[in-house]
Amino acid sequence: SPASTMYKTAFHFQPAKNWMNDPSGPMYFNGIYHEFYQYNLNGPIFGDIVWGHSVSTDLVNWIGLEPALVRDTPSDIDGCWTGSVTILPGGKPVIIYTGGNIDQHQTQNIAFPKNRSDPYLREWIKAANNPVLRPDEPGMNVIEFRDPTTGWIGPDGHWRMAVGGELNGYSAALLYKSEDFLNWTKVDHPLYSHNGSNMWECPDFFAALPGNNGGLDLSAAIPQGAKHALKMSVDSVDKYMIGVYDLQRDAFVPDNVVDDRRLWLRIDYGTFYASKSFFDSKKGRRIVWGWSRETDSPSDDLAKGWAGLHTIPRTIWLAADGKQLLQWPVEEIESLRTNEINHQGLELNKGDLFEIKEVDAFQADVEIDFELASIDEAEPFDPSWLLDPEKHCGEAGASVPGGIGPFGLVILASDNMDEHTEVYFRVYKSQEKYMVLMCSDLRRSSLRPGLEKPAYGGFFEFDLAKERKISLRTLIDRSAVESFGGGGRVCITSRVYPAVLANVGRAHIYAFNNGNAMVRVPQLSAWTMRKAQVNVEKGWSAI
Ligand code: DQQ
The missing domain is CATH 2.60.120.560 (Exo-inulinase; domain 1)
Structure with a gap:
């Protein structure tokens, strides 16, 4: 039909067919960009979520591969939901993702590439000790515990990561630590939390130098003068705060605490959600992607045979005044x-x-x-x-x-x-x-x-x-x-x-x-x- 050819995009990231939502675990590794995504193999509506996987050398043209993670263990049988990639010392990528388990509780799980010399890292092996985290601490909501961030090295030299959650009715970026990335314990306080809003989905946490559009790797030494951004997906939009990561308190401290969350800054003011950023070591920049859902009806999506796309990858950095993030489409898109x-x-x-x-x-x-x-x-x-x-x-x-x-x-x-x-x-x-x-x-x-x-x-x-x-x-x-x-x-x-x-x-x-x-x-x-x-x-x- 004219509509399906007219609406399908020409240079945005979409799978060939079916439903797609959040970007999951974007990374640059050994000359290849990887984009994983929340994907339904069975149709253009949300459900049966696995990790789709595509690779690229230029962030513009993409090769679609077989899914990297499918629902095949008791801890992820209800869905392989959003997560992140961290590149461990020695060049070892690891995925950490949320699994909906057999009881429909949310758990965090790990997977490693089967063969690190495969340039596309097609096959991923789930860790034997999955799930590595369950929502079993007092006060936790077992169905609001998901979307782990990329890990970073904390003040004691151990790994940290944040997970979106609800703790005693507060929305939180919960904080976890680990020596080996496999065994995780909850830190006694969250990275940051806020009273009275829905769960923060897809938290993202990164460092940036005011006025410098080069990106920073959160696990490398953070230069003097850097600030930190904490992004949360809430109220159907991606919001963020600028502040600092206080190493003494091992916590994010916003520059301004704004109680009314309608006033929080936004990554994008339109149809954009569940964004995730990564440090691109090829060009020394930070790149962010977001999911743009369809705003037609589910029956339109059935007729089209597809639903959802990812925005053009954007370089993201901190304005010179240190007050807000700036974004610009990656330069590679200009090749079109x-x-x-x-x-x-x-x-x-x-x-x-x-x-x-x-x-x-x-x-x-x-x-x-x-x-x-x-x-x-x-x-x-x-x-x-x-x-x-x-x-x-x-x-x-x-x-x-x-x-x-x-x-x-x-x-x-x-x-x-x-x-x-x-x-x-x-x-x-x-x-x-x-x-x-x-x-x-x-x-x-x-x-x-x-x-x-x-x-x-x-x-x-x-x-x-x-x-x-x-x-x-x-x-x-x-x-x-x-x-x-x-x-x-x-x-x-x-x-x-x-x-x-x-x-x-x-x-x-x-x-x-x-x-x-x-x-x-x-x-x-x-x-x-x-x-x-x-x-x-x-x-x-x-x-
Ligand atoms: N989508 C995922 C969840 C996440 C939500 C499931 C955000 O992990 O919280 O596909 O769009």
Whole structure:
């Protein structure tokens, strides 16, 4: 059907068919990137979860292999759920993952490569002493104990890892230690915990140096001045805190304790969950992946035969002010760019719509800078908006004129605009600074019924003394749209299923401004993106 060919992505990570959710255990080892994933061998809905496995040399093209872990022991018969890889001294990778056991309790389990000289590490052997952890400490919730992190060396030279859990009603990144990575004991306090929220799924913990986009290996010596990030997947989104790892207390200490978790920072403000990062020793960077679920219906997924994808891998680092993470698609994805087009020195007055022609509007990479001609017209910022940027994007849509903005891109637009998606900014004046709202508004993205079509949004600070340009990069890949605002300060992943566009096979991209103040576009570049070879080679998953 036109819909299944239209929505299947061309350069995102997906298996050839069926259901996929969380990235699990990404790693770089002996020249090969490995991506494992939560996978259902039997259909495009959640269930019967095993670890799918793919390998790559460039993070763009992937070979699908046979599953690395399947449900075949009493401690993982209910599912081989999310986990991580740690590379032990001497170059020994080890997987630690959550098993749903025969009693449907959650346990942590270990697996080693059968043959470390196999470049693809196809076969994994489960440890004889699995499960290595059970939820048997007092106060633990036996069905909320999962998603172990990559291990790191603690202050006493022993291994540490965190596991998401619920302890006496608190959400926690529980802390465990081990001398040999096989025998684990619970530390008497969590790495960090917080009152009154749901279980933290898929915790991620890593170090970063402010203003340095090189990554750090948490098990290597952490340089002076480094900070730490703790990410948790909760309330359907990936949130994080910046702080330090206090070696005396063997605990994460956030720089600011924010009680209202609606105000916690987010890795991505759209359809993005269960992300996991790893240190890429090839290029000395940290890379993060997230799962983007479908926002159509389960019956649509049955018709498509697939559900779920992973976002483009992103380099992730800490901003110079040490207050927030920044992300940018890995440079390797640029190898797919073709048919470059450029425009310079555009002026967008109120109501202007500038068509970006000659790129494939279904598969494109667009980078555009907006330069503010004046800032006098910025309207006042109301801090209560931070509690619900989605609501604000919904109320002040792309056609509602403001002082400065809305300006941005209209993508996946039909000839008469019956269907279109808007990605845009509005600039507000706060006390001593400016605040930028970035929205990805899907409300008119499709005429089909039964879709989730929110207006996603997030705010970032903007220092007008230092910067006058607000940059936007949007990667359009059929049903997946990823946007990066302000150099990666706000990232929004969106899933879109246009119906008219799927039928006519034609779409448009525009730059627009609906604000009272004129904005300049000093530079606009756009490319058609070629199709990558993702899990389609004769490897296992194509069968
Ligand atoms: N998905 C996994 C769990 C994890 C959840 C199961 C997050 O381990 O908590 O597939 O999406």
